[in-house]
Amino acid sequence: MSKKLNVISYRKLIDLELEFSPGINVISGTNGTCKSSILYLLSNSYQEVKGNISLKNCMTVIGSINNMMNPKIESLSKGDKQYNDPSNGVTGIILKVTYFDESTLEFRKHNSKKNARYAIKPYYVVNKGESLPKLPVIYLGLSRLISFGEYHEFDIDNVLGKVTALESVDEVTLKKIRGILQRELKNNYISVINKNLPSKYIDIINQEYENFTNVRVNHESFNKVGNIKKRAEFKTATPGIDSNTISAGEDNLYVIITALISLRYYYEESQKDVSYLNQRVKSLLLIDELDASLHPSYQIKLYELIKEYSENYNIQVVFTTHSLTLIDYSLKKKANVMYLLNEGNKVSVCNDIDMFSINMYLQQMTANQLQENSKIPIFTEDQEARDLLNIIFMKISDLDPNFKKVEGNFHFVSSNIGSNNLKSIFCDEILSGNIMKAICILDGDTNKDIEQNIITLPGKDNPESIIFNHLTKLLSENNEFWRHGQVHVNMGYTYDMAQSIYKEIVKIKEDIEQKKTNSKSVKGIEREKNKKLYNNYKDFFHIVFQAWLNDTSTQGEIQSFYNNLFLVFNKTRVAYNIPAKNWSDKADLFKSKEQVNNR
Template sequence: MIMTLKLAKMEIDFFRNFHDVQFDIGRKITVISGQNGVGKSNIVSLIASGSGLNKKGELGSNFQPEFYDFFNVESTENFTEYKLFLTYKEDGRDETVLKRLSFKDDTATNRGIRIIPRTSNRDMPGVGSKDAEKRAKDIFGVGGAARVPIPTIYLSISRLYPLGERRETVTIKELKKNSKLYQNEADAKFREWYNSVIPGSIKRDASLSIVEKKTSSRSSLHMDMERTPTLSQSVGQDNIGNIISALVDIYLLSKQEDYAGAILCIDEVEVSLHPDTQIHLLTLLEKLADELNIQFVFSTHSLTILKELLKKQIRNPDDYTVVYLKNPSSPMVTKHNKYGILKADLLGKTTFDIPKTKMYFEDEVGQHVFHMLVASLRYQCKALKSGNGLRALDEVTDSDKLQAELERLERFSGILPDLQEIVMHLGCETLLTLSTQDRTYFQRVVFLLDGDARYKGSEKPHIREYLGKEYDSTGRNDRKHPINICFLPEHFAPESYLYRVIYQLVNNETDHSVFWRTLDDSEETALYTATKIRDMFSALPPEFNNDNLKTVFKQYQPDPENSGIWKFIDKSHILDYYYNDYRNVGKLINFFDDFEKAYDIAHAKTLENRFG
């Protein structure tokens, strides 16, 4: 059985400016990014130094890149103290192989200071180094001072030497049709993959050639292009040609029975490529990661590539990893893998303006109730912190759980400045339909609908039947809806929801004497009594509905002076009092639980799409 090892992690205890830096490697694609001088190219080359096969490919180069071919380690460096570790793991197994990249001075034999990947027992307490080496050899076939046997290619920036700039340094050799490369369909694969990145580039009858550059350690393939002479192709075209050549080399190797996968490391993968071409290239690499079991690791400054990989990382963090290094003088991996922050750092900015998340409301009433709910959450959290707590502690058995939930949701007590609030003046049916029309756009929006929008018309409960009792939604058909849609508390329109709260306070004065006495403490609210508030609703017919309540409330205006009942609601902070009760606060928690799900998905999508 062939072992399928993959690189899983890199740890740098000490290497030049790097100290205590660790990051995971994605199973398919890992991108290393950061400002110039932070050490991206070094990292990619070091990663390529832990694995390889001393076997020549069809293009003449082996699958075992040497660090000293691309970077120089000076004898004056404290290289004997450098500590770098690479962890390799097989899918579905717990066993790993840990390699320490040690540096050996072979300048006496003109080999420079080179890397020796030694099997380490660092993570094996009680196991000696010899036993660790034996275990790695027995289980994975990995020698103690040998590379992990994964064919590896490293494409350095030296590949990007324009063919026509110094023709005397370039050799182009056309291959015969009976060559092994033709027999193994290297021409067909090169044409197919190249044209998938830059459509319509290579002629149908183009012949296959091998290109050798004195500046590059690897040969590449070439096929004639439409309207572009060989020595006139651009740096971008040459870049794609070199990458496709490496892929073809791996493809040819994959035909051998013992092939189990490969690693392709590329320095500055996006050089001279149009953003659209970069996306086509990523699509190809993603496809071949599956088909040929290739792990890709590359460095980039491309905002396009960062944006695409961040999206993929959110959906599948095991397969895709973005490693962003900041602070060249002492590099570290940032914890904030959000596109806007990374873009700001690449542009040398020291501040980052987080984009606001859009939030749609049916009307101003729903918007105002939402503001009241946010204020009430803030009030309950402050009450807990001050030690005052909530009422009715003895009447519940899960107060600790409720307190923990409030503490978790406290982050939304100051959410208003982070929202771009938009009152749509549209009904719930229209907004529900709108949310499904362009998911790419509308998944970036939080839709807050009235409580009764949970149900279709015939299923909406009548508020007059539930003034003194809870509504039982068991058996009701709650609408299916996208996660970025949430509803105001309870199961009623906003006016009905608020009237139900008011009704309980004005018709149970003894139970809520604290509320009425507190109103007497302020001149603004001292004249409010339960009798006066009941009188405001005295004209309601026996079979009243929400439309009748709207008449009492009046359509909300920005100035609360325009409506007596709204002034009472605002000045009395009625929801602060209502939810300051362990028997009621669960409803507030349930609302913000749903809001959290809607906001988190919409905010993440906003960050993904905010910058281009």
């Protein structure tokens, strides 16, 4: 229900605006960036739902979950035992909350004269009739949960037996002690939930847990682990597995599922009351470090369960996490992801964040360090193709300056693999999961397959043929290419020099035709001889290829190659944590539409 927090001053949150969606919200950042404090501010923006008889059982269950499974939320705001001013000396309004109905409330710091502690309370405007909205809130401090199976539920009678053994304790005092213990520990047992949560919801809790772990559980009680938390105790149908043997992650998973189902119970009960029907958000679930001790596969599966419950039962969810797996998945699912950046004595919020930046910040690495090994492999048929790709990339960089920073994200694999073999590898069902992390660029005389990350060089032919054919065109036309003053002419690549090279090209073709006349096999011979000739005059042929790229007739080919490379780059960059901003927009490389009518 909270749409926006405008924090004037609270701990390291200074002049900070945080916006939330009614669905899933993810907060990340290094330690010390006040992530838990934000959860506290959200929880502090509401008051408990009271006065509705039909929802009484729901609220008892929700209150029990908060009491049994987590530290009290207020302890997050109090911090040290000694008083520390949370607002850095700022007086008056320190927080403004905007709700989804566009109403707003301002909050001030309230100092307790009794114990030198403080609280954050609404600053009600006189005669305006303001009050805190009512909303059920569950806070799960998973980062503070520790899983132990050795502890047992607190036994009041056992403690009283030991107290009775003391000679100085009379019956009146013993009765008082019993009363105190019962009041303090009244929410210590699972019976509170069992009594108020209908059996069908308890069955759903156990079924959802079984969906994750393949373990069927039955409620028994809650264990108290020191002064830190309380955890569910249960038996299972699997020998050797119970609440004492499950992992900390599975323990936390059980807590989260219980919270979700309890908020579902509240939603379904509230639908019976017309006064609750117009509420956009029915409840708020706050989870501190959702990923705590959870295997990555559980993290993703749990995210999907939370998403399902958030959408179906109008639960606003805000969780913190350090898990790169969970953050990446949340971004892909279009969740509202915020990253808190530590700036020393304050933090800033990065709303428009990508996985590259998050990796960099959380791993405390520089962009150069992170990108050092983050390169997309490009497979080609041979070295000639790689040579021409370098020239094509230089051409594209001249036309699109933003492409220069993309070039560093590619790595040409130094291997010579035929086009048919490359196609087989990239289309193999077993290998496709890994190969999709690479790009295949075949010669232009084959077909592209964008779905399999296969594109082709411009030119609709193999590299040597493109160059040889264009050299023929240059020699047959009276153009500026052979004029004195051209750089290549000054280097000795004159018209006469080119004619002698052209004769070698013709000689290869004549030899091939002679072999065919003599009924001899010519398979692969012409390509082999062409490659040899190409490598003998590589520098000159690179100049010819650049001239081909600059020819107006080829601009549609270049634009089409550029567009295809853009597509496969953005399909593969995620696997290497390459930021989308490196190449977020493709460009029209040529201004004339006539020049690019083939793209």
